[in-house]
Amino acid sequence: MTSTRIPRHPVTPASNTVLLDDRRFHNLLPDEEWGRLPLAIWRRFSKRFADGETVVYVGEVKEASFTLLGFWLAQLARLIGGPLPTGTETGVPMVVTVTEDAASGGQIWTRICARSHGFPQVIHSAKRFAGPTGLEEYVGCGVSMALRISVEHEALVFHSTDYALQIGxxxxxxxxxxxxxxxTVTHSDLGDGLFRFTLDIVHPRFGRLIRQSAVFREATS
Structure with a gap:
């Protein structure tokens, strides 16, 4: 896929990115568990850019599905900013940008998923190093979820543990x-600069409601 630029946000080329030994994710895991990650994943989650700088990943949706209940869940979630995928098209481009946010000490994640017809779906969220587990994802309208990270089969896995509403x-x-x-969001390395992000939402009674998987590589300028 072609290189991508995001206006007004400098894109750091993959070839000369400076690693600042960012330990925000590392500190959420024992050293032994962190050490089981492939070097490529360790590098991706050890970058820290200056405030406002952005890294861009470009890729393609490989798998997307939801049940009828999952479909209505995604529609209902639009009331709090639309944090869930709403389409099942595969083979369409997807772009993810990660921007440093000095105000919160975290990262702003933007996901842009193309569609065959109409405008792309755009999803915004913020990863904050706060909450009961030390990491939470804020999706808007005061709603956030606490995340616990682990290493499973050499992949970095994010599990939701608690959903909350912030009022003041x-x-x-x-x-x-x-x-x-x-x-559950799983980040697995595929080698040759490629990696896979997989999103699963599984209800304890109704089973898997939503699944989306996409393969990315870091964009160059």
Missing amino acids: PLRLSLPPWLTPGDL
Whole structure:
């Protein structure tokens, strides 16, 4: 796929990115577990850019599906910013940008998924190094989920552990019946600069509701 530039945000080329030994993700795991990651994954999650700088990953959706309940869940989630995929097309381009956010000390993630017809779907979220597990994903309208990370089969895996609503200084955990179930995001390295991101949402009663998998590489300028 072709290189991608995001206006007003400098894109750091993959060939000369400076690693600043960012330990924010590393500190969430024992050294032994972190050491089981492939070097390529360690490098991707050890980058820290200056405030406002962006790294861009370009790729293609390889797998996308949801049940009828998953479809309506994704539509309902539009009320809080639309954080879930709403299409099942495969073979379409997908771009992910990660931008440093000095205000929160975290990262802003933007996912742009093309469609055969109409505008692409754009999903925004922020990874914050806060909350009960030390890492949470904020999706908008005060809604966030605590994430626990682990290493499974040499992949870095993010598991949801708690959904919450932030109202001012108060963080209110949501009851299970108000949540979509267990969310898992898996980052696995494929070699040759490629990696796969897989999203699964599995409800304890209704099973897998949503699945999306895409393969990426870092864009160059």
